[in-house]
Amino acid sequence: MGLFLYIVAFVLLYILWQFKSLFFSSVRVLNPFHEDSRKTIREQVTDQKKRDEVLKNGFKPEKVPKDLDAIVIGSGIGGLSVAAILSKIGKKVLVLEQHDQGRGLLSYIHR
Numbered sequence: 373m374g375l376f377l378y379i380v381a382f383v384l385l386y387i388l389w390q391f392k393s394l395f396f397s398s399v400r401v402l403n404p405f406h407e408d409s410r411k412t413i414r415e416q417v418t419d420q421k422k423r424d425e426v427l428k429n430g431f432k433p434e435k436v437p438k439d440l441d442a443i444v445i446g447s448g449i450g451g452l453s454v455a456a457i458l459s460k461i462g463k464k465v466l467v468l469e470q471h472d473q474g475r476g477l478l479s480y481i482h483r
């Protein structure tokens with residue numbers, strides 16, 4: 373009986389090995405850090421009118437794209453990190469923040 377079980381186990385393992393591509397090839401491991409996507413730091417915009425064009429551009433439901441992959445609630449370091457990683461693997465992400473400034477608790481930390 374013991375030998376029979378060994379043989380069955382061996383045959384099953386052999387079949388699994390032969391057809392492993394059926395089980396594992398469709399699993400694509402997405403590495404968000406596979407390429408260096410760092411960009412040169414852009415000059416800070418100091419013109420308040422130009423800043424307000426972005427900063428005072430409040431939330432409106434009709435502006436939300438229909439084809440989002442993820443919505444992240446809160447722009448603290450946790451939300452921004454997960455949003456950045458998801459977007460690096462090609463996901464379309466929307467970050468929603470209740471306040472008019474991002475960064476969450478990090479806003480309180482100053483040098």
Ligand SMILES: Cc1cc2nc3c(=O)[nH]c(=O)nc-3n(C[C@H](O)[C@H](O)[C@H](O)COP(=O)(O)OP(=O)(O)OC[C@H]3O[C@@H](n4cnc5c(N)ncnc54)[C@H](O)[C@@H]3O)c2cc1C
Pocket residue numbers: 445446447448449450451468469470471474475476477478480481
């Ligand atoms: C004074 C101070 C000093 C600190 N010093 C350190 C330190 O030296 N080292 C360290 O590791 N950590 C430090 N911390 C802790 C660190 O800042 C926090 O742990 C970290 O910022 C938490 O990040 P978070 O993304 O989890 O949450 P948060 O930063 O709290 O972000 C959550 C965000 O979600 C938003 N939000 C919540 N609910 C909603 C909603 N319903 N809709 C829309 N938006 C929503 C909030 O407005 C906020 O912007 C410090 C914190 C403080 C306050």
